[in-house]
Amino acid sequence: MSLRIIATGGTFDKHYNELTGILGFSDSHLPQVIARTRMTIPVELEVLPLLDSLDMKDEDRQRVLASCRAAAEKAVVIVHGTDTMKETAEVLGTAGLPQAIVLTGAMIPYEIANSDALFNLGFATGVAQVLPAGVYVAMNGQVFAWNNVTKNRAAGVFQPL
């Protein structure tokens, strides 16, 4: 089993800029995170432009789709912002690709205390290896089919429709 991780930004990968005081993007944390996980399977990391998912346009989702289409791995984890994770999942889900593609993210950035990022990445990595081909959202320790998930923004959690 080999794994592709596609970084697209989102809360998971936000970085605090100490000169501006802004939480934005710099280099992805994922190379360091992947080293920390001590994974022994082959892992390919692909870093796309890092975006707040509220800023994602159709062309950005098409870029994610193109990366999935081109991936040789049977298991793909996409690190994505939570606000439009569902929209990207729809673009991927309707494409009918032959892989298990799992979108995940974080409610608290990896570099901030008490972050759920590392747990979510582990969770998504696990289900991506075991689930049949399809597109899924994996958040809060729960797996959702791409067409049966929504983010409850008031509670900050994902739930079925």
Added chain:
Amino acid sequence: MSLRIIATGGTFDKHYNELTGILGFSDSHLPQVIARTRMTIPVELEVLPLLDSLDMKDEDRQRVLASCRAAAEKAVVIVHGTDTMKETAEVLGTAGLPQAIVLTGAMIPYEIANSDALFNLGFATGVAQVLPAGVYVAMNGQVFAWNNVTKNRAAGVFQPL
């Protein structure tokens, strides 16, 4: 889907005692860890005596087995020391229980920098929900059947036989 997490100690849960300078056990970190994961599925935590797995005796493994037997949940994650994880997996594997039981642990304690504990817990939680009934070891981003796994102590990783 509901989940039972059984804490048995191991590197994952070790705690630095600042008076003695010893890495041993105090209260389990798992209540705090579970809160951090923001899981939305029902999670039952069962804390057994916390042990270094090198100190585990047969009766300790029987206690873990009894907990699994008594569990109502279909998905069970056992946090365990890595050194004898394989031995406990054998005790559980030969019992033929009707659940997906996944043993995991950590190479670096949860409370020490660069720990893999949170990733491993996420990984185990994911595969426990998706795998068929059986006993598995989930470490280093890889799932092993209970009867096809060994710890390579020199490299600090798990691998198939």
Added chain:
Amino acid sequence: MSLRIIATGGTFDKHYNELTGILGFSDSHLPQVIARTRMTIPVELEVLPLLDSLDMKDEDRQRVLASCRAAAEKAVVIVHGTDTMKETAEVLGTAGLPQAIVLTGAMIPYEIANSDALFNLGFATGVAQVLPAGVYVAMNGQVFAWNNVTKNRAAGVFQPL
């Protein structure tokens, strides 16, 4: 020697709100931080309204001055935003109080990886106990008199005029 710590907010005490994605203020981190320092001298914590120092008005600085005036301790540390630390230092400095009053803060919030907050608090706590009465800014491992300091915003450091 006893110590008063006055919390006024600033980058040091910012908190990531996972529902809004905004770095703002919630409860001060200082009770937890002070416990972590294991200080054996008497420490009194006074939490004023937590503000980004760019939002501080004259009345806010007067409130800080009033707290210093009322303090029984000979050593006072003020946790403050860096952007207008100099302005508050001027208000306190011209008041000629009989204590060693030391303003400090952080370039990275306490709860974000690689934060300088804990170092700066230690540094300020040290110099506040040893310096003669007066008002000082203590940042980047350097002590400045209140009337000979400025923040170099491009470099993110404090320096003499």
Added chain:
Amino acid sequence: MSLRIIATGGTFDKHYNELTGILGFSDSHLPQVIARTRMTIPVELEVLPLLDSLDMKDEDRQRVLASCRAAAEKAVVIVHGTDTMKETAEVLGTAGLPQAIVLTGAMIPYEIANSDALFNLGFATGVAQVLPAGVYVAMNGQVFAWNNVTKNRAAGVFQPL
């Protein structure tokens, strides 16, 4: 003002070896720690053999003394184990050197959650710049003269004789 930091090991600098499970020594954390502090004064780091201070022999203390004697800086901070910090302070104190020499350390290693290491380093760095020539122990937010300090091992704190 320039500063010399001398690393001698101790709890501050202990490192968890994930292959052996032992808390011992590897590379010093201090280069990374000093970068984190964002100090703007010139800082010279000197790394001596890293030792548990219970393992320090007379020759080890003489080596620390030789480093202090050779130091051009007026402010010297020594990162040291807490168990025999007092003994090394005596060796240095009776030598009558012309600098402010401040010994500090940690009750919890820098790399373990809730560590006091960064606070203590900041505290020692502050008092070393302000105190007159002499030898001091700076722990728990308190400064002690080298000949009026003892470690209360039951409570894990330093106190005057």
